[in-house]
Amino acid sequence: MSEPGFTCVTDIRVRYAETDGMRVVYHGNYLTYFEQARTEMLRAMGLPYAAIEAMGIFVVVVEAHVHYRRPAAYDDRLQVRASVRERPTNRIRIEYAVTRGDDPAVLVDGYTMHAFLDARTGRPVRPPKEFETIMQSFFP
Amino acid sequence: MSEPGFTCVTDIRVRYAETDGMRVVYHGNYLTYFEQARTEMLRAMGLPYAAIEAMGIFVVVVEAHVHYRRPAAYDDRLQVRASVRERPTNRIRIEYAVTRGDDPAVLVDGYTMHAFLDARTGRPVRPPKEFETIMQSFFP
Amino acid sequence: MSEPGFTCVTDIRVRYAETDGMRVVYHGNYLTYFEQARTEMLRAMGLPYAAIEAMGIFVVVVEAHVHYRRPAAYDDRLQVRASVRERPTNRIRIEYAVTRGDDPAVLVDGYTMHAFLDARTGRPVRPPKEFETIMQSFFP
Amino acid sequence: MSEPGFTCVTDIRVRYAETDGMRVVYHGNYLTYFEQARTEMLRAMGLPYAAIEAMGIFVVVVEAHVHYRRPAAYDDRLQVRASVRERPTNRIRIEYAVTRGDDPAVLVDGYTMHAFLDARTGRPVRPPKEFETIMQSFFP
Numbered sequence: 001m002s003e004p005g006f007t008c009v010t011d012i013r014v015r016y017a018e019t020d021g022m023r024v025v026y027h028g029n030y031l032t033y034f035e036q037a038r039t040e041m042l043r044a045m046g047l048p049y050a051a052i053e054a055m056g057i058f059v060v061v062v063e064a065h066v067h068y069r070r071p072a073a074y075d076d077r078l079q080v081r082a083s084v085r086e087r088p089t090n091r092i093r094i095e096y097a098v099t100r101g102d103d104p105a106v107l108v109d110g111y112t113m114h115a116f117l118d119a120r121t122g123r124p125v126r127p128p129k130e131f132e133t134i135m136q137s138f139f140p
Numbered sequence: 141m142s143e144p145g146f147t148c149v150t151d152i153r154v155r156y157a158e159t160d161g162m163r164v165v166y167h168g169n170y171l172t173y174f175e176q177a178r179t180e181m182l183r184a185m186g187l188p189y190a191a192i193e194a195m196g197i198f199v200v201v202v203e204a205h206v207h208y209r210r211p212a213a214y215d216d217r218l219q220v221r222a223s224v225r226e227r228p229t230n231r232i233r234i235e236y237a238v239t240r241g242d243d244p245a246v247l248v249d250g251y252t253m254h255a256f257l258d259a260r261t262g263r264p265v266r267p268p269k270e271f272e273t274i275m276q277s278f279f280p
Numbered sequence: 281m282s283e284p285g286f287t288c289v290t291d292i293r294v295r296y297a298e299t300d301g302m303r304v305v306y307h308g309n310y311l312t313y314f315e316q317a318r319t320e321m322l323r324a325m326g327l328p329y330a331a332i333e334a335m336g337i338f339v340v341v342v343e344a345h346v347h348y349r350r351p352a353a354y355d356d357r358l359q360v361r362a363s364v365r366e367r368p369t370n371r372i373r374i375e376y377a378v379t380r381g382d383d384p385a386v387l388v389d390g391y392t393m394h395a396f397l398d399a400r401t402g403r404p405v406r407p408p409k410e411f412e413t414i415m416q417s418f419f420p
Numbered sequence: 421m422s423e424p425g426f427t428c429v430t431d432i433r434v435r436y437a438e439t440d441g442m443r444v445v446y447h448g449n450y451l452t453y454f455e456q457a458r459t460e461m462l463r464a465m466g467l468p469y470a471a472i473e474a475m476g477i478f479v480v481v482v483e484a485h486v487h488y489r490r491p492a493a494y495d496d497r498l499q500v501r502a503s504v505r506e507r508p509t510n511r512i513r514i515e516y517a518v519t520r521g522d523d524p525a526v527l528v529d530g531y532t533m534h535a536f537l538d539a540r541t542g543r544p545v546r547p548p549k550e551f552e553t554i555m556q557s558f559f560p
Contacts, residue, residue, distance in 0.1 A: 013316075013319075015312060015315060015316050015319075016315055016319070016329075016440055016441060016446070017311075017312040017315055017440060017446050017448055019440050019441040020436055020437060020439050020440065020441070021436060021439040021440070021441075021443040021493075021494050022198055022200070022259075023441040026436070026437050027171060027200075027201040027204060028168050028169070028171035028172050028175070028437055029168070031167060031168035031171065031297075032168050032295060032297040035168070035295060035296055035297055036293075036295050039293075039295075039296070039355065048355065049296075049355070050354060050355045058162055060162070060167075060208070060211075061167040061208055062207070062208050062209075063205075063206070063207050063208065064167060064204075064205070064206045064208075065203075065204070065205045065206075066203070066204045066205075067202070067203050068200070068201055068202050068203065068204075069202075071200075071262075073441075074330060074441050075319065075328065075329070075330045119162075122211075153456075153459075155452060155455060155456050155459070156300055156301060156306070156455055156459070156469075157300060157306050157308055157451075157452040157455055159300050159301040160296055160297060160299050160300065160301070161296060161299040161300070161301075161303040161353075161354050163301040163303075166296070166297050168297055171437075172435060172437040175435060175436055175437055176433070176435050179433075179435070179436070179495065188495065189436075189495070190494060190495045213301075214301050214470060215459065215468065215469070215470045302478055302480070302539075307451060307480075307481040307484060308448050308449070308451035308452050308455070309448070311447060311448035311451065312448050315448070338442055340442070340447075340488070340491075341447040341488055342487070342488050342489075343485075343486070343487050343488065344447060344484075344485070344486045344488075345483075345484070345485045345486075346483070346484045346485075347482070347483050348480070348481055348482050348483065348484075349482075351480075351542075399442075402491075
């Protein structure tokens with residue numbers, strides 16, 4: 001694609017534990033699915049999240065938005081698409097869309113906004129150099 | 141207060157299970173805290189959620205927004221304030237704010253938007269009469 | 281292998297949500313990992329759990345035992361081995377062992393014992409015919 | 421009671437998030453209920469778990485056993501009884517029984533076994549002095 005940014009799709013199989021009494025995925029669990037997709041996206045970009053923490057930096061969620069359009073059920077095979085579309089500053093915004101199998105209909109979408117904290121002090125910091133270098137390669 | 145609507149405060153003690161490797165509450169778990177506060181709010185309004193389901197109606201989350209301002213830790217005693225401030229239509233919007241102990245600083249806030257579904261068919265329906273009657277008493 | 285029974289290994293990547301303030305997987309989450317491994321084992325045996333529920337039968341956990349030997353951390357790639365070693369009667373016993381990467385050391389092991397319930401009445405029933413036929417093929 | 425040891429009862433209201441597609445509490449969540457009851461038991465004994473961690477010691481679960489006898493549903497008000505019945509050594513064993521409302525029937529019971537670890541090194545240590553002193557007062 002010619003549009004800037006980066007997208008990564010992660011397959012997630014719905015666990016029974018993740019459903020609720022309505023026999024669908026509990027709404028709060030999509031934030032965990034987003035987290036898993038974000039982890040795989042960062043790994044695919046060349047900077048695994050564990051490596052960022054090893055530099056003494058936490059990437060924390062400062063805002064989350066989720067739009068629930070259709071339910072997912074136990075054992076469904078979901079695709080969770082995570083994308084960075086805007087060049088990150090001291091914040092990074094990641095967008096998500098969940099689909100199922102061959103059906104292009106979006107079940108759930110949303111975004112999360114993240115800040116960088118010093119893991120010891122808990123204070124905001126700039127993203128690490130390695131992070132900025134990698135992001136520049138996707139937003140030239 | 142003279143402003144219309146209804147507010148209910150629920151105490152929640154943070155469990156170890158709800159923290160993550162940053163030693164703070166995992167961001168996704170606030171949606172569960174919001175759910176518990178919403179349950180207590182509906183009970184305090186006179187219409188427990190279990191009674192709504194007994195009428196064959198599911199109240200589902202169609203949208204959720206969370207703003208994370210400060211972290212909470214294991215064993216913290218949180219107050220989760222849930223409020224209805226707008227007269228519900230076929231949708232109901234509930235707002236939340238989380239504080240800790242005597243400190244008025246808001247740790248986390250956000251809202252959820254809900255729709256009513258027929259529990260058998262999964263199709264949108266109007267809220268049950270009992271629900272409308274109770275809401276009218278708070279939005280005269 | 282010449283010993284009777286069936287074994288299936290499922291890869292699970294540890295999510296941040298599944299860790300706790302000790303920066304390791306929260307002990308309760310291994311029961312969810314066991315569930316995922318059990319689901320994949322039943323699928324590999326030719327009888328997906330969703331198909332059992334479609335026959336109107338719930339397979340419920342009546343007993344669980346977990347032995348925690350070594351911790352697992354965020355982003356670890358775990359192998360969860362699930363095995364049936366005894367011919368099921370009205371109960372089925374499944375054993376589990378969790379390892380990481382190439383290291384043969386068992387991090388966590390345990391078992392779950394299951395009963396069959398009529399999904400409508402909640403009363404114990406015999407396993408469905410399809411289940412017995414499949415189990416007989418593994419315990420001739 | 422004249423038998424040695426200590427017992428503490430904690431009220432827990434079942435959240436929707438904690439139920440699964442069978443419309444009952446997901447079996448893995450009882451380990452979280454046990455954790456909450458254990459936290460309240462330690463607090464009632466005069467040694468909150470957070471204070472133990474502040475001494476640089478983690479109390480980890482090395483074994484867990486759960487027996488599921490009857491299901492619990494959304495919004496049920498459970499009592500989780502946690503007891504220490506044997507004088508702890510380098511290990512501590514805690515027993516649990518879950519009941520609902522006025523009904524004495526036990527829904528779920530089990531135990532957890534715990535060890536003490538140095539929070540920095542992860543190596544086994546003796547329990548802290550304060551812990552031993554408090555336990556001696558209950559097992560004279």
